[in-house]
Amino acid sequence: MPRIRHAPFDPEAYEWEGVTARAYKDDPGTQRGMAWQGLSRHTLVRAPEAGVSFEVRYFEIAPGGFSSLEKHEHVHVVVTQRGRGQALVGDRVVEMSPLDIVETPPFAAHRWVNAGDEPFGFICTVEGERDAPQPLDDAEWEALLADPRTARFAH
Amino acid sequence: MPRIRHAPFDPEAYEWEGVTARAYKDDPGTQRGMAWQGLSRHTLVRAPEAGVSFEVRYFEIAPGGFSSLEKHEHVHVVVTQRGRGQALVGDRVVEMSPLDIVETPPFAAHRWVNAGDEPFGFICTVEGERDAPQPLDDAEWEALLADPRTARFAH
Numbered sequence: 482m483p484r485i486r487h488a489p490f491d492p493e494a495y496e497w498e499g500v501t502a503r504a505y506k507d508d509p510g511t512q513r514g515m516a517w518q519g520l521s522r523h524t525l526v527r528a529p530e531a532g533v534s535f536e537v538r539y540f541e542i543a544p545g546g547f548s549s550l551e552k553h554e555h556v557h558v559v560v561t562q563r564g565r566g567q568a569l570v571g572d573r574v575v576e577m578s579p580l581d582i583v584e585t586p587p588f589a590a591h592r593w594v595n596a597g598d599e600p601f602g603f604i605c606t607v608e609g610e611r612d613a614p615q616p617l618d619d620a621e622w623e624a625l626l627a628d629p630r631t632a633r634f635a636h
Numbered sequence: 637m638p639r640i641r642h643a644p645f646d647p648e649a650y651e652w653e654g655v656t657a658r659a660y661k662d663d664p665g666t667q668r669g670m671a672w673q674g675l676s677r678h679t680l681v682r683a684p685e686a687g688v689s690f691e692v693r694y695f696e697i698a699p700g701g702f703s704s705l706e707k708h709e710h711v712h713v714v715v716t717q718r719g720r721g722q723a724l725v726g727d728r729v730v731e732m733s734p735l736d737i738v739e740t741p742p743f744a745a746h747r748w749v750n751a752g753d754e755p756f757g758f759i760c761t762v763e764g765e766r767d768a769p770q771p772l773d774d775a776e777w778e779a780l781l782a783d784p785r786t787a788r789f790a791h
Contacts, residue, residue, distance in 0.1 A: 485725045485744060490716075490735035497737060525737055526713050526761075532742060533711050534763060535690040556688050558681050560759065561645075562735070570640045580645035580717070582652060582680055587687060589640060604715065606681075606761055608689060 488525070495541070495563075495602070500525060505540065510549050512616040514635065519546025519595070529609055536609050541602040542566065542595040550592040550634060552621075555611035557585040559593075564601035567594045569634040572624070577603070590617050590625070592634050643680070650696070650718075650757070655680060660695065665704050667771040669790065674701025674750070684764055691764050696757040697721065697750040705747040705789060707776070710766035712740040714748075719756035722749045724789040727779070732758070745772050745780070747789050 488497040496502070505520035519542055526537035539562070542548065550569070559568075559582065566577040571589040575581075576596070585591045595601040617625070625635040643652040651657070660675035674697055681692035694717070697703065705724070714723075714737065721732040726744040730736075731751070740746045750756040772780070780790040 485728050485730075485741060486737070486739040487725075487728075487730040488737040489731075490733070490737070492735070497735070525715070526739065528711065528713075528739065531711050531739070532709070532763075533713065533739075535713075535761065537713060537715070537761060554687070556683065556686050558683075558688065558690075558692060560680070560692070570642075573640050573642075575640075575642040576644075578645070579647070580652070582641070582643040582645070584641040584681065584683065584686070584688075586640060604759075606690065606692060608687075 495600070497523065497525065505548065513622065514550035514616050517547060517549045519543035520548055525604070527609065534609050535606055537604060537606050539602060539604050540593070541600050542593060543600060544595050544598050546595050548593040549614060550590060550617060551614035552588050552590045552617060553612050553614045554587045555608050556587060557583075557591065558606045559583045560604045562602045562604055564595065564599045565597035566601040566603070567596040568592070569625075569631055572628065572631060574630055574634070577601070590621055594634070650755070652678065652680065660703065668777065669705035669771050672702060672704045674698035675703055680759070682764065689764050690761055692759060692761050694757060694759050695748070696755050697748060698755060699750050699753050701750050703748040704769060705745060705772065706769035707743050707745045707772060708767050708769045709742045710763050711742060712738075712746065713761045714738045714740075715759045717757045717759055719750065719754045720752035721756040721758070722751040723747070724780075724786055727783065727786060729785055729789070732756070745776055749789070
């Protein structure tokens with residue numbers, strides 16, 4: 482019998498047994514829009530040896546924090562777990578509360594922002610084999626700035 | 637820009653906008669162990685047209701309810717969302733509370749049971765292309781019955 486995985490969750494620590502939090506990215510994000518602040522990442526499931534093609538990660542953004550503003554071909558499937566956030570996705574701004582679902586389409590610019598005063602956490606499932614994030618091009622950047630709803634996400 | 641999906645969650649109804657609950661399976665489960673009771677299924681994400689190879693479903697089991705006792709090659713990645721459950725996975729019984737993670741290895745027998753008096757709900761992510769569930773063979777069935785920890789899951 483292959484290893485049966487059971488990772489109990491500790492609600493006090495907001496941590497899973499055997500799962501270590503690490504920084505969101507190794508790279509501090511020096512290209513335009515690629516900076517990020519106050520994020521941690523937990524890789525909850527990554528099991529290619531068992532034939533699992535996807536990965537399940539938990540991201541948490543501290544109050545005042547935000548992810549990189551980026552785009553890529555692979556889709557993010559996000560299920561909110563705690564706190565309150567806002568997401569820029571393409572030309573839209575969506576509100577996120579627990580269990581709200583957001584999908585980022587291929588090459589849609591996106592940035593996740595904590596919009597409350599407690600941690601904002603979400604589970605994000607992606608393909609295990611995926612392309613690298615890219616910064617926005619000039620036209621995309623200008624379009625965000627030109628729209629008063631999205632301008633504050635372009636920084 | 638492809639369609640940006642945002643499915644807000646209604647905590648009162650425990651429902652997502654645009655997602656309709658349906659029966660767990662179309663088949664009532666007449667083979668040994670394949671019966672199930674009190675389950676509903678929500679398909680939260682299925683987007684092969686956007687290059688998403690996996691599916692994300694939410695299953696809810698009413699008090700007293702249980703899923704089929706089955707096995708298959710594809711892996712279930714389960715993240716508990718509400719209530720309290722127990723899972724038989726292979727030769728183990730694991731307790732499930734919110735955010736606990738369970739992975740069923742290929743061909744491990746498994747059954748989910750509501751172990752509390754409120755709905756037991758979990759998100760289960762799987763490959764979009766996957767094999768069909770099978771009932772247990774005689775040796776697997778007898779092994780469950782022979783172990784006092786697992787015998788009650790063989791019905």
